[in-house]
Amino acid sequence: MSTHPSEDRLATLRGPLAPEPCTARGITALTANPGCSRRAVLDAAGIDKATLAARLGRPARFGQSPFALARGRAFEALVKANGYAELIALVREKLGVPVEEAAVADLNEVGGSASPALRARETGHLLDRLAAGAEERLLLDHPVVPLEVAGRTALLEPDAVTHRVDGRFHVVEIKSFAVIDGRADPAKTAEAAKQAAVYVIALRRLLESLGHDPALVATEFLLVCPEDFSQRPVLARIDVRQEIEAIGFQLSRLRRADDLARALPADATLDLSLRSDGTPARTDAELAAGVGALESHYTPDCMGYCDLARHCRAEAVEQARPECLGGRVRDDLPGIDSTRTALRLIDTPGDGETLDPGHAEVVERLRAAARLYDSRRRPPGPRLPTASSETSPDAPAGRSAG
């Protein structure tokens, strides 16, 4: 095996710890904010962001809940128990798969080993034979598919892939959120669709590299969820063409993380390892400097999916960057790079002898907003940038920044 030569810089940054595996969840987060060099480098280097956030003094308040994880695992085990009985019954009933087809391949282990690289190789061989029509499998359980993300190969693991639906490969995602009266939580479904889109892209690229038609992978995926308040699984076919387009585009835009990392000072480090006596190998200040050298692109949405978001938010607030109040505020303040500037512009009396002519319109809007705000007779708040993550619809953007 050889490591990617350009991974060396990232490996140096990471230090002696093993890299965190790259997941589809992480990739969707990355594509949700493609401008964030910080996340790109941290993910590519495989840094444990939760630990890093804790070392920087702002631990993530939540991860994935252990209860949710346990429930997810239990439901998946239930769907796959007894020779995939429930899953096979579902694809037979809903998708008309003939009864003759029941061959499966369990790719959780290869020859008793759970090594992801071995499993990825086995998955590649099997997909090659399936695509060529040399073999038939109704289901592949936990195949491992490689995907190049920001210059690094991530090994992704869909819950299952089925081959025998309309002659195409379909990604199967097993999720434990309930479908109640035929409706599932739209946000969770959208998240699942994004993850499935990442798998579809990875499978298509893999087939292409094996010399097969990438269109053999369907643009729909099969979502398996518990029905109502029971543990009975139901299956839905969901079209992810839009997500595939969007994520494919974002993936192509992601700058190579090692290019980004090369710009770092030579002594920068993100090494979270501990010495043998349990003390950290690097001081928190060194880590903070390393993180600080990476450009972040904070938006309030980051709080929903990034462990480091509280650190980035504090940094954005400290620098009074308008984007810490959300995309709308940033878009309402073109050319103004700080909420402090915005407040000064409101409070500057007279009609702007110091004003940049390009800002005139913005200043006019800011002042109008300030008048509206004052007319609401609220006690005027302190004119400091706050950490409020959203502008309420009735508070004009300009003043709520102050």
Next chain:
Amino acid sequence: MTPSPEEQRARAAELRAALREAIRDRDRALAARVRRRLRAVETAAGEGSDRSDAGRRPPARDQVRRALVLLGAPAAPKLLSTVHRAFFDEPIVPSRIASLRRDEERSFAARGAARAPYVCAALTHDRFAPVRGLLALSDWPLERRILGPLGPRVDHLTHVRNLALRVRDIRAAGGTESPAAADLLRRFALTVPGSHRTDDGPDPAPDPDLLARAAEAEARLHAAVDDRHRHTAAARARAQLPLDRQLFGAAPLQVIRPVTDLS
């Protein structure tokens, strides 16, 4: 005088029914009393046939063997525990099952076939590695313990058929199956095509005879291909592997160096 085996079996069946009733009525004191008596009867019955090392073996071994004999094909610990609870009144403690296969392997290495049948592994058809989480019996032929691509499905159908037939026999003898067994049958009936009499939704009380026939019908569809896989793989395994590896599976593939990147 000592009661005949038939009398003992009848007595044990009576006690099991009483135990089920006690559990249903949530009468713990009664359940504990009945369970003690049942155990005494079973031990007495077991002494005649299996005097050799009763009491020395961990009971989990016997429980697992009993459930496997009923199921007739390799099975996962969860299913073994459920089946044991449904048909033999108490679940198997999962932690006991977890260590069982390794203990059996050690015991086989030390004493050879003296304590057969052993609880052993099911094997994958390609590399003969032990199949993740499945247990089997060492007196089953290799063909029955090797799983090809169709293996998981065919084994499930075997389980369904055997459990359905057992329930049919219980009913034929004038008894009723435990609620857990009825529940298991209901769940399994949902996964086998043709196991319901009606088209308008699942049958709340599936007919065990129909279910067994439906499972057999689907198994016949897979039989030709599946048998070929099993026979070729078994022949290869016999040629390549020593006896202990045939029972407990080939050693896992080794990763020489940890791999983080494929390129």
